Amino acid sequence: MTTEYNAVITEFDPIIGLETHIELGTKSKMFCSCSAQFGGEPNTFVCPVCLGMPGSMPVVNRVAVESTIRMGLALNCSIVPWCRFARKNYFYPDMPKNYQISQYDEPLCINGYLDVTVATENGPQVFRVEIERVHMEEDTGKLLHAGGAGRIHGATHSLVDYNRAGIPLIEVVTKPILGTGVLAPEVAKAYVAELRDLMRALGVSDVRMEEGSLRCDVNVSLSRPGEEWGTRTETKNVNSLRSVERAVRTEMIRQADRLRAGERIIQETRHFNEETGDTTSGRSKEQAEDYRYFPEPDLVPIAPSEAWIEELRGTLPEIPSVRRARLQIDWGISDFDMQSLVNAGALELIVASIDAGVQPAAARKWWTGELTRVANERHCELGDLTVNASDIFEIEGLISAGDLTDKMARSVFEGLLDGEGSVSQIVSQRGLVVVNDDASLIAAIATALADSPDIAEKIQGGKIAAAGSIVGAVMKATQGQADAAKVRTLLLEQLGVTE
Ligand code: ADP
Ligand code: MG
Ligand code: ZN
Numbered sequence: 001m002t003t004e005y006n007a008v009i010t011e012f013d014p015i016i017g018l019e020t021h022i023e024l025g026t027k028s029k030m031f032c033s034c035s036a037q038f039g040g041e042p043n044t045f046v047c048p049v050c051l052g053m054p055g056s057m058p059v060v061n062r063v064a065v066e067s068t069i070r071m072g073l074a075l076n077c078s079i080v081p082w083c084r085f086a087r088k089n090y091f092y093p094d095m096p097k098n099y100q101i102s103q104y105d106e107p108l109c110i111n112g113y114l115d116v117t118v119a120t121e122n123g124p125q126v127f128r129v130e131i132e133r134v135h136m137e138e139d140t141g142k143l144l145h146a147g148g149a150g151r152i153h154g155a156t157h158s159l160v161d162y163n164r165a166g167i168p169l170i171e172v173v174t175k176p177i178l179g180t181g182v183l184a185p186e187v188a189k190a191y192v193a194e195l196r197d198l199m200r201a202l203g204v205s206d207v208r209m210e211e212g213s214l215r216c217d218v219n220v221s222l223s224r225p226g227e228e229w230g231t232r233t234e235t236k237n238v239n240s241l242r243s244v245e246r247a248v249r250t251e252m253i254r255q256a257d258r259l260r261a262g263e264r265i266i267q268e269t270r271h272f273n274e275e276t277g278d279t280t281s282g283r284s285k286e287q288a289e290d291y292r293y294f295p296e297p298d299l300v301p302i303a304p305s306e307a308w309i310e311e312l313r314g315t316l317p318e319i320p321s322v323r324r325a326r327l328q329i330d331w332g333i334s335d336f337d338m339q340s341l342v343n344a345g346a347l348e349l350i351v352a353s354i355d356a357g358v359q360p361a362a363a364r365k366w367w368t369g370e371l372t373r374v375a376n377e378r379h380c381e382l383g384d385l386t387v388n389a390s391d392i393f394e395i396e397g398l399i400s401a402g403d404l405t406d407k408m409a410r411s412v413f414e415g416l417l418d419g420e421g422s423v424s425q426i427v428s429q430r431g432l433v434v435v436n437d438d439a440s441l442i443a444a445i446a447t448a449l450a451d452s453p454d455i456a457e458k459i460q461g462g463k464i465a466a467a468g469s470i471v472g473a474v475m476k477a478t479q480g481q482a483d484a485a486k487v488r489t490l491l492l493e494q495l496g497v498t499e
Helices: 003-011 062-074 181-202 242-258 306-312 321-333 335-343 347-355 360-368 370-379 388-402 406-417 423-429 438-451 453-460 464-477 484-495
Strands: 013-023 086-089 099-102 109-120 123-138 142-146 157-161 170-172 214-223 235-236 266-272 279-284
Touching: 003 181, 003 242, 013 181, 013 242, 013 279, 062 109, 062 123, 062 170, 062 181, 062 279, 062 306, 086 370, 099 123, 109 181, 109 321, 109 335, 123 335, 157 438, 181 214, 181 242, 181 321, 214 242, 235 242, 235 279, 242 266, 242 279, 321 335, 321 347, 321 360, 335 347, 347 360, 347 388, 360 370, 360 388, 388 406, 388 423, 406 423, 438 464, 438 484, 453 484, 464 484
Parallel strands: 235 266
Antiparallel strands: 013 170, 013 214, 086 099, 109 123, 123 170, 142 157, 214 235, 266 279
16 A cells, blocks of 8 residues: 555545446347347447337337346345336437436335455455445447547547447446545445446346446545545546556545645546556536436336245345355355455356366465466456366366376466467477386486485485475476475485485
């Protein structure tokens, strides 16, 4: 933690608020039967409804409503007995109707909470994040700005793709989160991670931040203790967990600088710059925009019956925090170890490896050790590495059969990550064979002893630690392909030394 950040905390209390947009993984769009698939040739998943043609009529996607109710229930919300869609009127070229069908003052789910855990020096700390509302809306299309390095600034022209227009989008809005203090950035990140895991467990979305199916707006304000709440800024479309944390932190530092200089914070949207970690000014929100909301006349209200809600409640999965507690007991690991593997994004990968037949301890070892190291080195997420559960199962099988050493296993991983082929191809291409036969090991030991004549005497004189240098020399001579423990045993045998 920087001294700059610590100084903010000694003077100010942060308040954060998160608005998360989740694209549902339904087959079809929110109000028409077009495919809601990601990608596709531009403007191929479109029809008169999602292109906003005059006279076309929207029809609500039942699965989208069910998914929203399940999300609300999983977030401990009340499901309202009756609500309507509203038209939010504004013009933007990625939105062909010139209004977005959304929910305004009648959201489907209200007043819930999500408990999130943050690791602190004194162990895990739980924060209850209160949920204001969960509402349905539709996504907009996508603009591509050409000729200006992808940015609107300096672009020569813009292209529009309406494939995304009308994909069901659920917005989850928190109440202002107070009392997080120094942990504000971590709480924000932990909340988004927990929400993502919960949505994944519900199976309502693939929640891929990098593909934009989960996007987050980060609200931050500062005030001095005892003062009224400060003015918030809203950093838009932050698209990774790490960026959520960084956006809160940089925004706190920036606002503190302004406030100390006697300036006021302008209520505005801001953009997060992934490269620099800075936020820059976007659109002012000092004047509330007039969206001329009114109830959508082309859609009937939604009035979920008690029976339907209870039926959906019956489909809720084990929630991630309960599942984590269960796995932690199964694996016999500490709170700290569980928290760190969750933070590293390793939990699901470990579970998948265990499901593929790998022993829990080995699965944990590879994902939190070698593979985490490589992911950090390559600045990517663990899940982006080209290693899967069955690779680990295969590698572990070779290790337990004595055909690979740990060191060689790391070489196989390296090969997998560099796309050199399957585990068996890499083993043969890289010539990874354990030198196991006693004769060649004894020969290598003899050579090593001959190269350092004084060492044998030292070992025989009781300095067994000196054996390390001979083992090292043999490992080097066999290009790391010998089993070090075995070399050591043979060496001591040769010298007639017992431990
Ligand atoms: P908007 O439409 O302007 O984005 P929303 O009500 O959708 O407004 O979302 C506002 C978000 O900001 C909510 O998560 C809310 O809890 C949070 N928020 C409100 N006041 C503050 C504040 N003073 N500081 C930080 N966050 C705040
Ligand atoms: Mg907002
Ligand atoms: Zn359509």
